[in-house]
Amino acid sequence: MSQASAADSSDSIEGTSSPAPEHRRRTTAEAMATKQRDISVSEFFAKNRHLLGFDNPRKALLTTVKEAVDNSLDACEEAGIIPEIWVHIETTGTNRFKVAVQDNGPGIVKKQIPLIFGKLLYGSKFHRLRMSRGQQGIGISAAGMYGMLTTGKPVLIVSKTAPRKPTHYFELQIDTKRNHPEIINGKGEGEDIHPGEKGLKYIAERGIAWVGHYPAPMRPVNAASASRSPEQAGGHTADAATGNAASSGTKGAEASNAGAASGAGPSTGSAVSGGGATGGAVIGGAAGTGDSTAAETPEGMRVGDELRSGTRVTIELEGRYIRGRGSVDEYLEQTAIANPHVTIHYRDPEGQEITYTRATTKLPPEPTEIKPHPYGVELGRLVTMLKDTSAGSISSFLTDSFSRVTSAVAKSVCEAANISVRANPKRIGRQEADALYQAIQNTRISPPATDCLVAIGEELILKGLHQVVPGEFYCAATRPPSVYRGNPFLIEVGLAYGGASQAQKVSLETLTEMLSESDSRTLRQFLVTTFDGIGGQAADRIMEESKMATRQSPGKLAKADIQRLHAAMRNVNLSEGQSMQVLRYANRVPLQFQPAACAITQSVIQTNWRAYGLTQSRGQLPSGPVTLMVHMASVWVPFTSESKEAVASYPEITKELRLGLQAVGRKLAMYLNRRNRVRQEGERRSIFLRYLGEVAQAVGRIRDMDNPSREAIYERLLNVAKRKTSEADARFDDRGKRLSEDGDDFGDNVLIVGE
Template structure:
């Protein structure tokens, strides 16, 4: 029986074997996890995330390297009170690699003392501009050292710096590389040299992997726009297609007014303004721009003992009366000890500051380009027929003062079969990427350009031969990223940009309407002159006692009087002069009209519009409503012309009978 039971039970089921089953993870203690944690140097972070600094691809990396070096050169020259002379050279090294380039940027600034070279060029987040509130191109202390780090990562070559800080002394030649694991410089060569011009200045040489091409968002466009926003600077640029030595005579010459190309191949962007922009002054932070955490940190770090002196000396626009009012609203006094202000007291103080009326921060910390300088820059870089510019009064966002400037160039040699070109600047630095994300471009799109005679699609830029320049000057420009390619969208900033664009648009609309009126008057005079001779002869035929020449002269004088707008001439600012002044013209001196049919002119704004007349070029595409109105006017003119021909034929038959 037991055997029978075993046979009936059948074979035992097989157990499935687990394939490649991982072993159970051993439990790890907090101490073991802590061994893998360490501080991440900022240089190592940006080495792995270099796209955040603008080194996305080889083409953009070449542009970013030149941009950082040129910005530093301009800042150094202006702070030292020196008119900038900058030489930019790009050498292609195909014998090494097809994408290998050497970038050289040299300036005539004050130079760099030897003990500061290592930190300025070999460490990220090192500089003098981050903590001060005044307008400058650089802000973060990352740019030029990041460019050297990119060159080191892509080519393994160190950055070369040659600088002289005092005349008559040898220049320092330093070759260094940044240690990304420690954010420290490693100097490989340190010697004195005479291979530098006799003046003070700095030369930076970086070998990197890049790609050179022309067109939009290129090095050529960046330097062209830099010359527009900095008319006081002289830039000599040698593109990689030219292999000759830099023409020192071209760099030293200072008598040209237009962009030229030397026989050696250098592109020279001339200096059209012989004075430096006013030097901005450093200011204290405004109370409205300080957040609660920053206020608590300032209370801990201040050297003041009482709350009243703290508010007056650590902030701007806070006097004894305002300090007393703020303390009273916070339930404190001006004699309260700063060390006794706890978190609740700091929060009450912060709320009191927000509830007190304060004067806007001072604006001497800004150095805007200025309307006249904008016109000089546009005349140098854009061949148009109409120029205008506007500078808005200073405004404030988050307690930071800022100022917006706008320039327009219309007509001339500009292409009219596409959207307008928008060029953006922040603290005189061109912004070439992320246009659609920039507050300046959004303000251009939001402006209703149809009111000023230009065609515009929904949600698009205006169409026609137009260049729009938008510049924002501020002690702290709110960029959207560390690469500084677009301005963040604050309501206060976009409002000021829109108002400046509308002001320039009104001037452009007045010019276009004035040009249309002048064209119509010239056509009207042409019609008169076409028939005045026939009328004079017919009158003489009817009555021989009437002198035909006298009739013709009288009718011509009447026609000229009735169409006097066709003879309007313009002064240096584009305003009508002489007895035929149109009373509707109200330009404020920030507008220039250039006659492109005559010899090309350049230089200062006053040299461009002398003796100019409204051009006869066709206007831009008109809105649909204007087209319908124009069609009705054309039909009316055709009817009148048919009636006139009928009356002329009748008059001719009557004359033949007589």
């Protein structure tokens, strides 16, 4: 409309001589009215799938996994169950995948299943102010809808709430026009499956996918989890059994042996499930006997035990599976870092199994729900709340609906707004509401309670990072809670230094596959986009080392070329040109996209890392073998868009981010200084050693000594050199005091590996 009127006015100015064009009505209000109708939410999102993260096939696959896993984790934690998640992705055709995510959560009651999975904007999380991964209640149903739109296949749900209760099985489709679920199986009612052995047998016969038993600790198949040796994996299970996180490795190994033995006794249960769930039902025998040494799953269940409850959702969709940055693999890896209490069993489309084993069996405390803080409420919301409230007076409305509002505060707000304390909230007019809103903003109200936030905790951040990111130095900092716009939040930062880049661990086979999967136009682009930590500089050096043409297409490499590239990736020192890897999290959910728009990345760039011993160009991420994880926990994370990819930058958030980054930066600087000192000492020693031989020979010649005596002088001088360099090191300490070996005060929660 505004454009049209602008055109009109310009016409009238220019066309002074010609008569104004006659307006011919194209349509009438009545005619238009026939086309005006309701838009269903589902229809809206079906057309605007990018808003939910389904903009391209690759991202669709990720978003589907992500929404399902996030929901599973939320459900498990809410129910107080230590989460065990299965993610199975299966190729069913070209660019078609069947994604199945199963958890050991509380399950869903029969009545709710169709609504949760088959209706958009239906959920438990939207209306409350509580820290959780999901917020809007769109995710999983949107994923189901996307799958249905692209493949026409229904969403399959298996859910079980208790061991003795029936398992529910649904096949759902979404009626996009009515935003309503349609149940296909069981004559529109779904199916109930008997609990126990009989049910499992039926599940197997029907070919319904369901992991019925906890698997034994698995030997990692893929290089990505190669950091965990079988002993360690055993150790974890043993930890779980005793609830003692500090169980020794040998003890763990014994326990896992015992566990395997007991599992193998009456049936083949543990052996079968240990070999990797085959996707279908795994029928195990009776659970292991009550042997106390048997390996147990965290929930108190032994290996091979039947799942007491849980939910599995299977969605078939059109997608693309590409490894590297922004992939499902990356998401799961990052999830494992921020959720050290979770075990994830992942089978990728190629059938490789990866298990991220939990580092702790302690569930994070349950976040409490809070009432909104008055500062965070917008005028429109305030008006709605006034209408909906059941309170009889403004005073009780304010005190009941908001946190931190006492009757004294309510009174001063009312006075400032010039409204009677006893006024009926339902009769508050628009202007009065405006005055009330202004009064709230101008009244001093104490910040919201922050006990509703659950931090991962410095200790667990270290565990999580160490579990997944190889490195030599780890540190973490959890900031005290703070408030933005009335919403409490807290920032946590973890840092891992050292270790090889992902690019250097990749196997030749995987690289070959990645090259064939890649849709990058040039090899250089492939390197930069696929591997974290490889910047343009490092990519250039790899290209130079492997003698590849810069514009070489990644898909058309000969076998010898790939081998050369692989060798180059291993040999080139990436730690120099490697840029810092930033893992962003909001409420323990990894944020994988739009790094540039995110307040976290911006804060990292704005921090002066040069002061902490890293190199950094202006406006760039610092370089060096550093992985940084930044977690923002809040009852309401301010995302820049619905697809939840970037945190908006409020000044309060930016400030906390800065402080958190500085805290880990200082620890890193300390470590790097110490490492430099060690290196300098080494260099100094090597210079002395270089000349000692010559000195010994010269002295020997002057004194006409034989070779053995010359050796003896050399040895003596060597001893002096060794003592001298360690003394010198102590003397040259930058604080001017003699420090003992481990005298550096790193503070709490620092992990140094391999010293």
